[in-house]
Amino acid sequence: MNSTYRNCSELILSEITQSLTSISEEQVMTLVSEIEKAEKVFVVGVGRVLLALQTFVKRLNHLGIPAYYVGQLDEPAITEKDLLIVGSGSGESVVPVAITKVAEKYHPRIVHIGSNMHSTVTSMSVAQVRIPCRTKLGLEDEISSSQPMSSLFEQSLMLLLDTVSLMLVRKNDIHLPDLWKQHANLE
Amino acid sequence: MNSTYRNCSELILSEITQSLTSISEEQVMTLVSEIEKAEKVFVVGVGRVLLALQTFVKRLNHLGIPAYYVGQLDEPAITEKDLLIVGSGSGESVVPVAITKVAEKYHPRIVHIGSNMHSTVTSMSVAQVRIPCRTKLGLEDEISSSQPMSSLFEQSLMLLLDTVSLMLVRKNDIHLPDLWKQHANLE
C-alpha cells in the first residue's frame, strides 16, 4: 500500500471531510445552545476520546466558560444548571455509562456525542450529536475508514468541538487577541 | 459573521487542508524513519499541543512502539538510542526548551515539530517538521487562520501524527484488527 505522507494525509483529509460534512447542522446548533445555557460544562470519556474532550475543556476556559473533565482535580459538584457532554462512540463505554448514571441523580442536561445512537448513554441524554464513524461496535451506515481503530471518530470529535468553539467566538463576537488574557502564562 | 456549523466546519477543513498540504514530504519521511530507528519515543509539549502529542503516544503504544510523554508516571530514563519529539510552535516554550536542554546530556535523537524554525528548540534538533501555522510568535509566511489562538497548529499536529501512524501501519503491513490486542481492556 502507498505509505507516502502525501497519500496518507490526503486519505485522512478525505475521511474527515466526509465525516464532518455528515454531521447534522441542527444537532450541533442544539449542542451550542446547551453550552450557552449551562452554568458549568463537564465532559466524560476515555482514552483518545478523553484527550479530544480535554482540548475542548481548555478552549472553553479560554472563552470564559467554566469547564471540567470528570476526574479533574478541581472538579466541583454537578447541578441541574450544568451540562454533561458524554463522548462515547458506542455509547456503551463502561466509565462514561457509570458516570452518566450517577449524574442523572443531580439532573444536569446530558448530551451524547457518539456514533451509535441506540445506546445506554443515548437513552439518558436530552440531545445528541451523531458522528457516523466506525467505533468498536460495527454500525451499518458508518463512514468506512482505512485508519487504525477509532482514529476517524477521535479526529472528527476534536474538529467538531473546535468548530463549536469557533461558532461560539463568532456568535459572541469575541475579539480573538483577548483570549490570551485567560490563558496560562506559566509556560 | 456566519456562525453556522456548516460554514465554520468548512472554514476549518479548508485551513487544515492548506496546512497539511504545506508540510514537506521529505521532513515527514525523516520523522517516520527516526521513529523506526528509536528504541523508545518521548514527547514533550504543553497545553493543547501536549494533548495532541498524547494521542500519538497512545497510538504508538498500540503499534508496539514504547512511547511516553515527559512527566508520565512510568517514564523511564532517556538514552542515546531514543527519540525525543518536541512539539512547540514557537520553539521557545519554556518547559520544552528546558527539557530539551536536559535531554541533550543523554544524546537522544531530537526532532522539532513546530512553526518557527529559527528557535532554540530547532537549534538543538537533528531534524524538523515544519507546520507553517500561526502560533504566539507571528511569522511572515504562516498560513492565516480565522480560528482562536493556535487551534490550527494543534489540529494540524494531531492530524500529522495520525498520518505518521497510518504510514507506519502501511509500511509494516499491520493487520488493523490486531491492534485491539494491545489496547487497554479496562474501559
Add this chain to the structure above:
Amino acid sequence: MNSTYRNCSELILSEITQSLTSISEEQVMTLVSEIEKAEKVFVVGVGRVLLALQTFVKRLNHLGIPAYYVGQLDEPAITEKDLLIVGSGSGESVVPVAITKVAEKYHPRIVHIGSNMHSTVTSMSVAQVRIPCRTKLGLEDEISSSQPMSSLFEQSLMLLLDTVSLMLVRKNDIHLPDLWKQHANLE
C-alpha cells in the same frame, strides 16, 4: 481550637500511627506476595486515593515492576497473570466498582484496599487489606479522626503502599542507589 503547626502535626502523626498500627500483618504479607507473583500491576481509584495509588505506581516502576493506573496512556490489556489493586474506602465508589466488574472477565487477581469490607469491591476480590479509617460510609469500628473528609484514609494508604515498597526492597535486597537508574532523567 488549637491551630498551631505543632499541635496539628502531632494530631495527624498520632492518627496515622494508630491507623497504620491497626493494619493486619498477615493481610499486608498477602498483598506483597500478590505483587511478587504478578506479571503487571494495575491500580484503580478516584480523587486523592488515586493520587496515593499513583505514587505507588511510580515507585513500583522504579523497582522494575511494570505498573499502571487505569486510564494511563500506555495502559496495556489486563490478563489472568496480572494484579488489580482497587483502592476504595467504601468499596462502593462508582468507577472502581465499574472497572472491577469489567476486570473480572479477564480473571486477574484482585485485591481490595479499603475500610468497608462488606462492599461490592470486596466481594469481587481474592484478598483484602483493611485500613479502618473513616470514609464516606460511617463504620462502627473505625478510627476517629479530626481531619477533614477522608484525609486519614488517604494518608494511611500512601504510607501503607510506601511500606510495601520498603518491604519489597528489603526482601529482594535491592541496592537503593541503583533505583535511580530506572528513574526519569528528564527532570
Add this chain to the structure above:
Amino acid sequence: MNSTYRNCSELILSEITQSLTSISEEQVMTLVSEIEKAEKVFVVGVGRVLLALQTFVKRLNHLGIPAYYVGQLDEPAITEKDLLIVGSGSGESVVPVAITKVAEKYHPRIVHIGSNMHSTVTSMSVAQVRIPCRTKLGLEDEISSSQPMSSLFEQSLMLLLDTVSLMLVRKNDIHLPDLWKQHANLE
C-alpha cells in the same frame, strides 16, 4: 534485613515523626498566612512531589480556595495577587526552576518548600519551609532515611500540606461536613 510490615511501618512512622517535628513552626505559619492572603494558589513540582502537591490542590478547592497545578487544564494566568508554591527538595529541579523564573515576571508571592535552602528556587522565593530530608543532593544536616530515593521527603510534604489544611480548617472554624458540598459528586 527485617522485612515484616510491622518493622517497616514503624521505621517509616519514626522517620516521618522526626521529619515533621523538625519543621519550623514559624515557617509553616508564614506559609499559612501567604495562602490566606492569596487570591489563587498555584503549585509546581515533578514526579511524586507533584502528586503530593496535587493532593493539596484538591483539598484547597474543597476549602473554597482556588488552587491549580502548573499544567492543569483550566490553569488561569498568574498575577501579583497570587501565590506560587514550589515543591523541590533540591531547589534545582529543571521544570520548577524554569517555571519559577517565568513566574517572577508576573510578581506572585513565591514560597519554596524543599530541603536545600541554598538553591536557585530559594533565591527567587519570599518565604521558605524547610523539610530536612534526603533528596538527590546530599546535605549535611539531613535526617537519615532507610527508605528508597526521596520517599521521606515526599511523605513529609504530603503530611505537611495536610497539616496546613487542618490549620486552615481550625483557624476558620470550618464545619467539616460542609466540605462535601464542594466535592465532586460524579464519583
